[in-house]
Amino acid sequence: MPDTQKPLPATPLNPRRRAIVLGASVGLGAALSKKLIQEGCVVALVARQKDKLDALCSELNQTTGETRALAYVHDVSKYQEAPTLLKNIVAEIGGLDAFIFVAGVNYPPGGMDKYNFENDRKMVEINLIGAMAWLSPVAEMFQNAKTGQIVGIGSVAGDRGRVGNPGYNTSKAGLHTYLEALRNRLTRHGVNVLTVKPGFMKTEMLNAAQGGTPMAIEPEQAANEIYKAMLKRKQTIYTPFFWSYIMMVIRHIPSFIFRKLSF
Amino acid sequence: MRTTFTQLENFGHSLNAHAYVIQPRVVEDIHAAFELAKKEGLTVTARGAGRSYNDAALNGGGIVLDMSAMNLITAWNPATGVVRAEPGATLEMLWQKVEPDGWWPPVVSGTMKTTLGGCLSANIHGKNNFKMGTFGEHVIEFTAILPTGAQVTCSPKVNADLFHAMISGYGMLGIFTSVTLQMKRLHSGLLTVDALPVQNLSRHLSALQDGAPHNDYIVGWLDTFAGGRSLGRGQIHAARYLHEGEDPNPRETMKLKNQILPPYIFGVFPKSLLYQFMKPFANNLGWRMVNIAKYMASLRTHTFRQAHAAFHFLLDYVPNWELSYGRGGLIQYQSFLPKETAETAWTEIIKLSQKRGMPSYLGVTKRHRPDKFLLSHAVDGFSLALDFKVTKSNSKPLSAMLQEFDKVVLENGGRFYFAKNSETTAETAQAFYGEEAVKKFRKLKKRCDPNGLLESDLYRRIFG
Incomplete structure (x- = not known):
């Protein structure tokens, strides 16, 4: 099956919800794309790494036997490309029902006494400004259409500023706030905005950042939970669920204690 | 912009x-x-x-x-019955303009909300297809803009190839900008309507075929739930225009106020709320009861007079009725079959739908004749339109069943209509249009x- 082929048009009995996954080539993005495609969606997979992306798309299209995954190479930090690419994707997949921002980077400074502005800047540029560059035109579209769903992948790391990784905490906290603001703007127009705060997942990001971690789950499990939350049109979820208890405690640790902790 | x-x-x-x-x-x-x-x-x-x-x-x-927004009726000549309008004008605007002067659009759909551009694109038919043909056969001329930027004027004589392809072309060749139509003379605001029951499919189809030559309009309602020996039972409505002199006071009956569908039933209850009360019936059991009750009520053979608008625009009788089908909405499956094979094909189709537990809720039959348009849906035979409710759980099996229907229709030399059918595949479409028509269209x-x-x-x- 050639990858360039357009997806089959939707019909009333073969509805195809249309979605864009940004940061789709590996980890959670790949797992989510896979899940959406299994559920019958047509998905535009956007990522930087062309070879990984192409391989994933042809694998997904082969398993379904039709064109449901379309590959688009794009670097999130090239903000000015976003509106045009968005329009092209929407034209090719025939509309847009859901936009999922997964792209993110994590460069821990590597110690409580280390500072690295360049890395911090990269994290904010990708995780936060990259999201804003895409979500602004997407939000405008959905607001006009009075329908749609935005999913942003934040992190449990965005709930508190910790000693270990100030830049990453900031980028994710900013993303949470931005998503909350979008939710407050768009709910009245019938648009759902879902903030996902994953805990540890067995992905390349986690591996590079801190190596093997206990309690880490497979990205497929997170993808299933996120898909369920999308169907229920939830606002904020922790995945896996037990993180909501952990974070409830962490969110309430008073500052005079929290600043003495080492994590 | x-x-x-x-x-x-x-x-x-x-x-x-x-x-x-x-x-x-x-x-x-x-x-x-x-x-x-x-x-x-x-x-x-x-x-x-x-x-x-x-x-x-x-x-x-x-x-x-x-x-x-391009919906003006730009010229109307009550002496000749020739009307020119922009493509966004609806059949409602058209008939309300011409009817008080004693004219009627020669072909109308079951709803008056359709636009003239849409009528041309789909080359719609009415309950008089066997006699008056399709909408396109009453077009004197149209103008259109092609994507090349060219403005064209087409009539059956000028640019005839484009005329016969753009009408029935579903807007795939150009955008209509104006259309000139010939209306039909009326001698009364009323029609004489005969209503008679038919006990099975064979009688149903012969009633349509035998009734057609003596009537101006003929349409059948088919009880989609009846099986066995009663399969295909229903009711035929056949209508005739009144001749000159039959209506003692044509001026009065042609007045707009005697045509317009009343917005209330029993004089008080607003029809706009009616669809809410249909919702509880929008399931297999509810519609089975409706179909049985309707058949019982149709057993009496009788003749009555009815205003044009009331006879034609049945779909507008209950506003927003399509909302009663709930969240998943509905689809319609309409197949056109030659008169020789219709009975076999539809017996198989109706039986299959009942066996699978996905009966259609509403069936309507009509008599047709072929036409000269490129992407024509018409045959010398009959059509059967079936409404199906769409739900999350039935969409997959319903889709599979409709593919089987398509096979039956194709095997029996039938055709489909793209104002209606939503599931027909490219292979099926190109198979019934025929290689030559598809090639011509692509050119x-x-x-x-x-x-x-x-x-x-x-x-x-x-x-x-």
Whole structure:
């Protein structure tokens, strides 16, 4: 099956919800794309790494036997490309029902006494400004259409500023706030905005950042939970669920204690 | 140029697509829309009233021209019955303009909300298809803009190839900008209607066939739940125009106030709320009861007089009735079969739908004759339109069943109609249109639209 082929048009009995996954080539993005495609969606997979992306798309299209995954190479930090690419994707997949921002980077400074502005800047540029560059035109579209769903992948790391990784905490906290603001703007127009705060997942990001971690789950499990939350049109979820208890405690640790902790 | 990103639906609320909507007010706006599309690399499709049951007026991710603002009736001659109008004018505007002067559109659909542009694109038919043919046969002339930017005028004599392809072309060749039509003379605001029951499919079809030559209109309702020896039972309504002199006071009966459908039933209850009360019946059991009750009520053979609007626009009798089908909406499956094979094919189709537990809720039959248009749906035979409710759980098995229906219809030399059918595949469509018609159409497409600007979801489904 050639990858360039357009997806089959939707019909009333073969509805195809249309979605864009940004940061789709590996980890959670790949797992989510896979899940959406299994559920019958047509998905535009956007990522930087062309070879990984192409391989994933042809694998997904082969398993379904039709064109449901379309590959688009794009670097999130090239903000000015976003509106045009968005329009092209929407034209090719025939509309847009859901936009999922997964792209993110994590460069821990590597110690409580280390500072690295360049890395911090990269994290904010990708995780936060990259999201804003895409979500602004997407939000405008959905607001006009009075329908749609935005999913942003934040992190449990965005709930508190910790000693270990100030830049990453900031980028994710900013993303949470931005998503909350979008939710407050768009709910009245019938648009759902879902903030996902994953805990540890067995992905390349986690591996590079801190190596093997206990309690880490497979990205497929997170993808299933996120898909369920999308169907229920939830606002904020922790995945896996037990993180909501952990974070409830962490969110309430008073500052005079929290600043003495080492994590 | 103002564009609005909007979610549009089909008539049955069973399909949606997002598009940039532009509402042209003058012909120049259509040119500008084509320019914009070219610049942005998007496709364009025109949308009239959005009354198609399928994807004919949807263009996911592209531009949709909402033609409803170009809706003027620009010329009307009550002496000759010739009317010229913009494509966004609806049948409602048209009949209300011409009827008080003693004229009637020679072909109308079951709803008056359709636009003339839509009527031309789908080349619609009415309950008099066997006698008056399709809508296109009463077009004296139309003008259109092609994606090349060329303005064309077409009539059965001038640009005849384009005339016969753009009418029935589902907007895939160009955008209509005006249409000139011939109306039909009336001698009364009323029709004489005969209502009679038919006990099975064989009698049903022979009643249509034998009744047609003596009547101006004929239509059947088919009880889709009845099986066994009663399969295909229903009721025939056959109507005739009144001759000159039959109506003692034609001026009075032709007055608009005696035609307009009343917005209340029993004088007090607003019809706009009626669909809410139909909701509890929108399931297998409810519609089975409705069908049985309707058949019982139809057993009495009788004759009555009825106003034109009331006879023709049955779909407008309950406003928003399509909403009663709930969240999943509905689809319609209409098949056209030659008179020789119709009985066999529909016996198989109705039996299959009952066996699978997915009966149609409403069946309507008509008598047809072939026409000369390129993408014609008509045959010398009959049509059967079946409404199906769409739900999350039935969509897969229903889809599979309709593919089997398609096979039966194709095997029996039948055709389909793309104002209705939403599931027909490219292979099926091209099989019944025939190689020659498809080739001719593609050639015209290349000539009129070399850059492939005009595309609807329907186009991508059956020609893409």
